[in-house]
Amino acid sequence: MNPAKLESYKPEAVMVADGNKADHGYDYDLVVIGGGSGGMAAAKEAALLGAKVALCDFVKPSPEGTTWGLGGTCVNVGCIPKKLFHIGATLRESIQADANFFGISSVGVKPDEMGQPPTLKTDQNWMAVKDNIQNYIRSLNFKYRVGLREKSVQYLNKLASFKDNHTVELVDKKGQTSEITASRFLVATGGRPTPLDCEGGDLAISSDDVFFLDKDPGKTLCVGASYISLECAGFLAGMSKDVTVAVRSILLRGFDRECSERIGDYMKEHGVKFKTKVTPSKLERVENDRIKVTFSDGTDDVYDTVLGAVGRTADTIKLRLESVNVDTNPKNRKIKTINEQSSCPNIYAIGDVMDGCPELTPVAIQAGKALARRLYGGSKEPMDYINICTTVFTPIEYACIGLSEEDAIAKHGKDGIEVYHREFLPLEWSLSRHDSNAFAKILVDAKSSDEQVVGIHYVGPNAGEIMQGYGVSMKNGLTYRQLTDTVGIHPTSSEELVTLSITKSSGDDAAAGGC
């Protein structure tokens, strides 16, 4: 039997009886706390399956006072605005770098003696971009309210906290309190940015604020080497801001080292400054509303904006989980669960607030739907958290699925892994950018009989679009032979993945030759 098939064999989700019965007599069958990706998906799926559902969503303002509408982190201060800003910045960079090579110039401008039009000069207006993106997000907030209404989910714009395991207290924005009861609860409150803990750390903004800034951020310091810090630094630099990233140790902890370094190198080549092995030790307000930052190595500099992106903390502090005996992980305050069920049987948790859940919107959505089906649809299927593709939207994008090279070596041993890799120049950059390379690598279990693929990595343009299809094959036990037997689409960057042949162990040059 194919070992891959054994690994992906899913046992049934064993749930602890939570006492739910049809005539429970409570106000609702299910109360969902948190109207983000996971909460809304679970609420709508449960309602679809006949449950009477209420969803409580309330945004506590950030320290800067920023707040937003229904939809959670992804829609308001995460994936959606991040990707739109990334698209905007990439668009501007591309116009500047590529337009003249394709003969595009401003109307009326004469080409030079060689027939080349001059480089298009670009300007990017922060307020215009920000306003347009914000208007789009607010239309999404409205769409989600309509969505809940249409699925008969009661939407309550109130802050919920547990009184006992069948009762929550609600507070609205005017401070008025009320109570509702339910047979079951689902906590999907996600997380919030961890503040900087140095002196003057409150002068820094976070990802909760950066997409709403009502003035141009100007010269910016991004503190942290998480994907949030690098993505924000990336689009700000792409919009011609003067950007510095302060890194304590390594870039993108948890991700493949080689790919993370390539992202860092690309960002450096494109004007982002990196201060390594430092943390900010003091922030202070100076004239013109700027911030002077003193670093742990004694250096200092003045910035218009400091963005703290050093991590996220689970938003469980106001829930009063102690009153309902829900166990949390003391390190990160996340709720400990087995099959999304907490230590209190009728209280469930999904998404970023759940310990061990990859902090990704589609994971929360899928887990929410799967849980609703188990609670109200008679399903026994657990959520599968293995082999989830993800993409980092830094200026050069990075998509991956499966194990990093480090994790693969740790699991299979250095001799147990074969690495196939290739560095290449994407066609879209071939006219204008000869110094920027994309990179593809796959990791294969050398000891398996059919060279099972255990990790796929791609650093280059359109990474997210490229990786999705490979995710399907990985979940179904993809082998190296199956991959390379697939005829590539030409000319694309994705075809590099199905034509990988050079191994790291051979020592051959991974740089691409001609067509």
Add this chain to the structure above:
Amino acid sequence: MVLLSFRGLLVTAAVAFVACTVAVVHGCTSPSPSQLKTCGNNHSNNNSNLLFGIRSESKKVASASSIVLINGISRGGELHEPSTLKEVNDLVTRAGIQNKLVVIDFTASWCGPCQQIAPVYKQMADEFGNEEVVFLKVDVDECPDAAAKYSVKAMPTFLLIKGGQVAKTILGANIPELKTAIDMYK
């Protein structure tokens, strides 16, 4: 004394003239006798009117009737902007008793087309609001209960309500269709 007051009149008239030319938006046509009468009644400074007979006509709306703002002052119409469902219900009920048509513009601050047609809708309300038609404007974020009651899904949505019942729904910033519907149901 007479000289001073005459100069005073000239200055006032000049100021009024400047103010009126500023109020002219686009395309002037010659005034009709009825407009002369309304203008006199509405404008506070009668001297300037008699001296110059200044008229202004606003931008023509792409529809059947033209809307006239005489020297920037409305003809008594009103655009109601209720902020609670109760206020909306009260306006609809009262209009129903008076057998008036109610038009509700469901709008949102983040909706481009809504912002574009806002001045046109305001002009319609200024022109013939409160006579046979009661004009309402409801912001779906400020008054989500009203948006929910009328199942508003997209903006702008115009509802025409007669006798408490929704007679017609128009989706999108379609002013000609709105005008036709108003003429039909009022």
